[in-house]
Amino acid sequence: MAGYRTRMEIIGDILSTTRDDCQDEQGATVTYLIKKANVSYPRLSEILSMLVKQGLLEVDRTKNSSKYRISENGREFLLAYNTFTEFSSDYGLNI
C-alpha cells in the first residue's frame, strides 16, 4: 500500500542520496538528484535552496553546473531523521 511521500521523507531521500550515492566527491547534480530521489524539478529546487540555506547541504557552483553535497550538519540531521523514522514506524506512523 504505497502512498505519497511526506515532505520530510523527500528531504530524507535527498540527503541520503547526497550522502551515500553521490556521483563524485564534488557532489550530485540537480539532474542526478531528480533521478535518484524521484522528485520533480520545481519541488527539488525549492527544497535544495532551503536545505542549503539551513546548512544541511553545501553547494559547489561551477560555470556549467551546481553540485550538492551533504554537510556535517546534514549528516547529523540524517542520523536523527533515520532514528526517529524507525521510532515513528514502530508506532505505525510516518515521520
Next chain:
Amino acid sequence: MEFLLENILNMIGFIVGLAIGLMSLIGFRNTGSPTLFRLTIAFFAISAGFLIIWVGYLAADFVTKSGDIERWVQTTGIIVQTVGYFFIAFSHSIKAFLPKSSYFRSVGVVPLFLISSVQIEHIFRSISFILLAYGAIETILSYLDTRNRGAISVASGLALLALGEFLGWYSFVFPESILYTTSISIKIAGLVALFIPVSRLPLTRIRVDDGLDGEGDEWEEEEEAEEEGREDGGARREEGREDRSADTHGRVQEPDAEEARSTPAPDGGSPGRVEPKDGR
C-alpha cells in the same frame, strides 16, 4: 490488593508515558516532524493522566486516609488519558474513526456510549477503548505494510490497554469480581509492551539539543550561524567523524515558516528543522 495494583499501574503508566513522550519530544526537536509532535502531546497527556490518578490514590492513602480515591480525581485522570489516546488515533488519521459497516455503527459502537452514559468516567472509558482499539488496528495494518517488528509490540500494547480499559469499564457491572484486577494487570502488560520500542533506541546517539534552552534567540542568529556553519563544516570533515557523536542533531526549518527555530551546532553551525508544508 487492588489498591496496590492501581498504584503500580499508575506509576508504570506515568513513567512509560513520560519516557515515550520525552523521546518523541527529542525527535520533534531534532526533525520538526508533526507526527512526532502529536506523539509528544499524546504520551505526555497519557503520562499526566496516570500521574493524576496515582497522586489521587496516594492522597487517599496518606492524606485523607479514606481508602478510596476521590471520584473527580479519577475522572480527571481518565479524561486526560483519553486526550492522549485521541492524539494517537488522530495520528493514524481520523478518517476511519467509525466502522464503515452500518451494522457495526448501529450495534457495535453506540451501545458503548448508551450504556455508559450514566457517569462521565464511563463515557471516557468507552471513548478510550474505541481510540485504543482503533490505534491498535491501524498499527497492525502498518505492520502488514512495513513489516517493522516494533509495530507488533506497539499494536499489542495498545490492544492490551484497550482490553484492560474495556474490562475495567465492564467491571462496574460486576464490582466484586476479579475483572478489575485482571483489567489492571492487562493494562500494566500493555504499557510494558508500548515501552519496548523506546527501550531499543540508541540512546547514546540521541540527546536533547542545546536549542531547548533558547531557541528563539538562536533562530534570529541564523544568518550569521549559517555562514559559520559552512566554514566549519569543511574543517570538521577533515577532523574525522569522532566529533559527530558529540554534536547536536540538525534540524531543518523552511525559510518562510513562522515559528522558525534552529539548533546551532556546538561550533556555531546552523542546522534547522523541517516543517512539512502538507502538514503530514
